[in-house]
Amino acid sequence: xxxxxxxxxxxxxxxxxxxxxxxxxxxxxxxxxxxxxxxxxxxxxxxxxxxxxxxxxxxxxxxxxxxxxxxxxxxxxxxxxxxxxxxxxxxxxxxxxxxxxxxxxxxxxxxxxxxxxxxxxxxxxxxxxxxxxxxxxxxxxxxxxxxxxxxxxxxxxxxxxxxxxxxxxxxxxxxxxx
Numbered sequence: 001x002x003x004x005x006x007x008x009x010x011x012x013x014x015x016x017x018x019x020x021x022x023x024x025x026x027x028x029x030x031x032x033x034x035x036x037x038x039x040x041x042x043x044x045x046x047x048x049x050x051x052x053x054x055x056x057x058x059x060x061x062x063x064x065x066x067x068x069x070x071x072x073x074x075x076x077x078x079x080x081x082x083x084x085x086x087x088x089x090x091x092x093x094x095x096x097x098x099x100x101x102x103x104x105x106x107x108x109x110x111x112x113x114x115x116x117x118x119x120x121x122x123x124x125x126x127x128x129x130x131x132x133x134x135x136x137x138x139x140x141x142x143x144x145x146x147x148x149x150x151x152x153x154x155x156x157x158x159x160x161x162x163x164x165x166x167x168x169x170x171x172x173x174x175x176x177x178x
Contacts, residue, residue, distance in 0.1 A: 027142060030113075030152060032135040032159050036167045039175035042122045045129040046097045048173065049120065052089045058169050074104065083110055090117065097122035112150060112158035113137035128177040131170060135159040 038045055048057040052073055053066040066075035073089040085107060090100040102117035103110075116137040123130045137159055141150035148154065 026144075027139045027146075027152065029115075030135075030137055030139065030156055030159075032156060032163060033132065034160065034163045034167060035130060035132045036170060037125065037177035038129045038131060038170055039177040040129050041127060042097060042124045042129040045131060045170070045174060046094070046122050049122070049131075049170075050092070050094060050097065050099060052092060052099065052101070057173055058166065059172075079110075083107065085110060091119075108140050108150075111137075111162045112140040113155045114140060114142060116159065118163075129174070130177075131167070133163045133166060135163060 052069050052075060053064065055061045055064055055077065060080045061077055062080055063078045064075055067073045069089070069092060071089055071091060075087050075089075077085040077087060079085070086104045087101050088104050090102055092099050098119065098121045100117065100119040102115070106114045106116070113135075114137065116135065119134040119136075121132045123132070137155065139146060139150060139152050139155040140158075141147060146152075
């Protein structure tokens with residue numbers, strides 16, 4: 001009987017250790033994917049969004065200071081409200097019409113997420129541009145038991161709202177493609 005109790009205690013202790021380690025792991029990387037079809041050719045859309053050094057297609061950007069248009073380039077983007085965003089170019093492939101960027105400094109007033117990265121692709125579908133925006137990020141609160149406004153759901157909603165603003169700007173410029 002004593003051996004059974006010792007074995008049972010050992011199993012329970014082992015299970016408790018696994019549960020503790022699982023909780024201590026921290027948040028998982030989250031992802032979003034939003035798509036819009038525009039009333040423009042892929043080449044027209046790429047000409048507007050395919051440079052890390054300009055963002056005149058996006059309302060509210062008052063200035064851009066960029067170090068280049070190749071992988072590893074950095075930019076400082078200032079918005080009308082004074083928000084300053086520091087970003088890095090992860091990838092720019094003009095042939096594939098793909099650009100990937102990431103915030104190098106978290107800015108929870110801009111997007112309630114940490115380690116936020118954005119990947120945009122433009123594809124042709126019947127002569128119209130299909131723009132896909134994929135976000136990868138961690139929730140705003142990196143510890144266990146996040147407050148409601150910084151949990152997985154709130155961070156995902158914040159990134160999706162940010163992406164919807166980008167989509168709205170593209171639709172305003174090119175029109176919805178149906």
